[in-house]
Amino acid sequence: MTGRVAIAGAGCTPFGEHFDRSYTDLAAEACHEALAEAGLSPKHVEAAWLGTAFPDVGVYRGRSGMDLAESLGHAGIPITRVSNYCATGGDALRNAANALLAGEVNVALAVGVEKQRDRAPQESIVKLMVETGHPFYQKGFTAAGTFAVFAARRMKEHGLTREDLAAVSVKNHAHAARNAKAHHRKPVTAEQVLASPMVAWPLTLLDCCPTTDGAAAVVLVRQEDARRFPTPVLVAGIGFSVSSGWDQPFHDERFDFIGFPAVRQAAQKAYAQAGMDDPMKDVQLVEVHDCFSINELIAYEDLGLCKAGECARLVRDGVTRLGGRLPVNAGGGLLSCGHPVGATGLRMVYEVARQLQGAAGDRQIAGARQGITQNIGGPGAVGFVSVLRAPL
Amino acid sequence: MTGRVAIAGAGCTPFGEHFDRSYTDLAAEACHEALAEAGLSPKHVEAAWLGTAFPDVGVYRGRSGMDLAESLGHAGIPITRVSNYCATGGDALRNAANALLAGEVNVALAVGVEKQRDRAPQESIVKLMVETGHPFYQKGFTAAGTFAVFAARRMKEHGLTREDLAAVSVKNHAHAARNAKAHHRKPVTAEQVLASPMVAWPLTLLDCCPTTDGAAAVVLVRQEDARRFPTPVLVAGIGFSVSSGWDQPFHDERFDFIGFPAVRQAAQKAYAQAGMDDPMKDVQLVEVHDCFSINELIAYEDLGLCKAGECARLVRDGVTRLGGRLPVNAGGGLLSCGHPVGATGLRMVYEVARQLQGAAGDRQIAGARQGITQNIGGPGAVGFVSVLRAPL
Numbered sequence: 204m205t206g207r208v209a210i211a212g213a214g215c216t217p218f219g220e221h222f223d224r225s226y227t228d229l230a231a232e233a234c235h236e237a238l239a240e241a242g243l244s245p246k247h248v249e250a251a252w253l254g255t256a257f258p259d260v261g262v263y264r265g266r267s268g269m270d271l272a273e274s275l276g277h278a279g280i281p282i283t284r285v286s287n288y289c290a291t292g293g294d295a296l297r298n299a300a301n302a303l304l305a306g307e308v309n310v311a312l313a314v315g316v317e318k319q320r321d322r323a324p325q326e327s328i329v330k331l332m333v334e335t336g337h338p339f340y341q342k343g344f345t346a347a348g349t350f351a352v353f354a355a356r357r358m359k360e361h362g363l364t365r366e367d368l369a370a371v372s373v374k375n376h377a378h379a380a381r382n383a384k385a386h387h388r389k390p391v392t393a394e395q396v397l398a399s400p401m402v403a404w405p406l407t408l409l410d411c412c413p414t415t416d417g418a419a420a421v422v423l424v425r426q427e428d429a430r431r432f433p434t435p436v437l438v439a440g441i442g443f444s445v446s447s448g449w450d451q452p453f454h455d456e457r458f459d460f461i462g463f464p465a466v467r468q469a470a471q472k473a474y475a476q477a478g479m480d481d482p483m484k485d486v487q488l489v490e491v492h493d494c495f496s497i498n499e500l501i502a503y504e505d506l507g508l509c510k511a512g513e514c515a516r517l518v519r520d521g522v523t524r525l526g527g528r529l530p531v532n533a534g535g536g537l538l539s540c541g542h543p544v545g546a547t548g549l550r551m552v553y554e555v556a557r558q559l560q561g562a563a564g565d566r567q568i569a570g571a572r573q574g575i576t577q578n579i580g581g582p583g584a585v586g587f588v589s590v591l592r593a594p595l
Numbered sequence: 596m597t598g599r600v601a602i603a604g605a606g607c608t609p610f611g612e613h614f615d616r617s618y619t620d621l622a623a624e625a626c627h628e629a630l631a632e633a634g635l636s637p638k639h640v641e642a643a644w645l646g647t648a649f650p651d652v653g654v655y656r657g658r659s660g661m662d663l664a665e666s667l668g669h670a671g672i673p674i675t676r677v678s679n680y681c682a683t684g685g686d687a688l689r690n691a692a693n694a695l696l697a698g699e700v701n702v703a704l705a706v707g708v709e710k711q712r713d714r715a716p717q718e719s720i721v722k723l724m725v726e727t728g729h730p731f732y733q734k735g736f737t738a739a740g741t742f743a744v745f746a747a748r749r750m751k752e753h754g755l756t757r758e759d760l761a762a763v764s765v766k767n768h769a770h771a772a773r774n775a776k777a778h779h780r781k782p783v784t785a786e787q788v789l790a791s792p793m794v795a796w797p798l799t800l801l802d803c804c805p806t807t808d809g810a811a812a813v814v815l816v817r818q819e820d821a822r823r824f825p826t827p828v829l830v831a832g833i834g835f836s837v838s839s840g841w842d843q844p845f846h847d848e849r850f851d852f853i854g855f856p857a858v859r860q861a862a863q864k865a866y867a868q869a870g871m872d873d874p875m876k877d878v879q880l881v882e883v884h885d886c887f888s889i890n891e892l893i894a895y896e897d898l899g900l901c902k903a904g905e906c907a908r909l910v911r912d913g914v915t916r917l918g919g920r921l922p923v924n925a926g927g928g929l930l931s932c933g934h935p936v937g938a939t940g941l942r943m944v945y946e947v948a949r950q951l952q953g954a955a956g957d958r959q960i961a962g963a964r965q966g967i968t969q970n971i972g973g974p975g976a977v978g979f980v981s982v983l984r985a986p987l
Binding site: 205256259266267268269271272273278279280281282283284285286287288294297298300301302303304305306307443444445446447464465468580581584585 | 648672677695
């Protein structure tokens, strides 16, 4: 890369059920919080990237960048829609960063929006895909089914237990009690997680993130312009990688059902850009993609927070809880915030930015100077990692 | 922008009905033609942008960049899916160009793929949107219905006739007879166009492009690297703009149903980048987005090929036919090639590149040194324009 970008402002709606507010309303709220922080108005935005993963299972908004124009109250600029399954938000940020570094524009906006609660479950993406012939869904490889295989594999290989999985959910729900924007803010016990309905063995309902509405946005500028803004946060490194399609995990004999090569590739690139060797030494907080409890544990290893096979130790020893040596998902993660698909990658960036600004309220991590976000998509085949740094 | 990019290779499948070949097959064919021209193999691609507009009304491929990995036979790189209605292909190219100019990568691939013929008409996007509550579709604003309003308006304001519309279809079908990759290669007469079934007055079936399968791809590099490749074509200018959402044309009292502000904005930007004042003087061929015959005529004005209200004269006088002063849609346009949505914007770039290389066979335009592509999306609210130039 020929430079770096910085976050001039970040915004995030409360995540939850928003039957009283439209897709357009949610996008507008996130954009306007981000612009207000930067001291900008919509007309200052020179190009935008809109991340929505599933318009067809939501409210039929977000197929095109043009669906952002009304929310923003500004048109006559390029607006690209990106979509990369659950890593959509991270990829929106990456493409916005490229436009800045290419000199296409001086102020770029990345927005993620998903409105998923308006549709009845019988119209869900899973039903649609099963009925219309997506072979992996027909064979039970729904999202929960896909990641459950990784949990089972780690139980056999590394002695992972259902209690370890439950401990992730307990930790993140406890964190969310301090986050007014989380969908589920009520703490849960390990007993409740283990006793909740089985979704795809060994994952129970409380090992799974909920279905949620929400939006998040960041205003980006080039690093050299960042000092003009009141509260900038440096994007020290970005990594993005795609390892395969849906099929490869099931056809490629090297695929081990232990971790995600795309995340490892993305982390390597982001860390190199950030000039960072060891995240356990160099960062004070991490937001990972815990769509299911198992995914948080896998992320510990893919991000290099521990050695291979040792992820459970971090949660058993309390390393990754608020107050521990390296808090993970201090905002409650996907398990408690929910997962409005296109918004999630940018909600993580918002959370880390607020921590680095010392503006995270009840859940503030003392001395947070550098943080990581990790966003995955598809069967883990799409990986995004960012390293964010407090300005000097 | 801090530089320009060049096309190192371009590829395009035949457009048509491909019941015997998958989405993955079509993408692979377009990519491999483009890579072969550049003398590269898939492993040289450092990042890719996949343009597919409607996975849900097609074959459920193309929701994510990961659906390109198998076609390409290469992974471990960033692959973004972009989607911007019918301007998806142009936007894929633009984001790939940004990544090159940002220094993220040195070789980028932009691919557009759409497989639309496998689904029965009763599962069409229009039916889906009507049933699930998209308000404009419920009121008759299908694609044909939307653009028919522009034709009616121009009949009243400028004396446009149904014969003028038919003349566009006759011209483009005549051109397609010379293009082995076009979906419909049989010439039609004005009488046939006028007598074909009425779709949305005044547009008949032969004023409308067909539903088609196909893929197109371009390999891009920075201008300074272009001379290493055998047949490079310079991307002298790129413009992309979004004017509004679906709603604005119907709510904004300034909207005149005459032309598309997004295209005018995109053209202005692309021309300025290319250092070009007057396309009638400076270019030898143009590919425009004739999804309906009326759209080609509107494009003449939005691109500055004639004065306001005078578009019909260009087709009446034969200016835009092969052999005329400025041939438009020498490859047959969307009306004859068909419109695999994500692929169209890149098929146009492929066509212009082949002309600038002197490799357009029977339809070669003598002395072609500079050309324009124009790709629109949604109700004309998304506009992409490129200026391509033969290398010195």
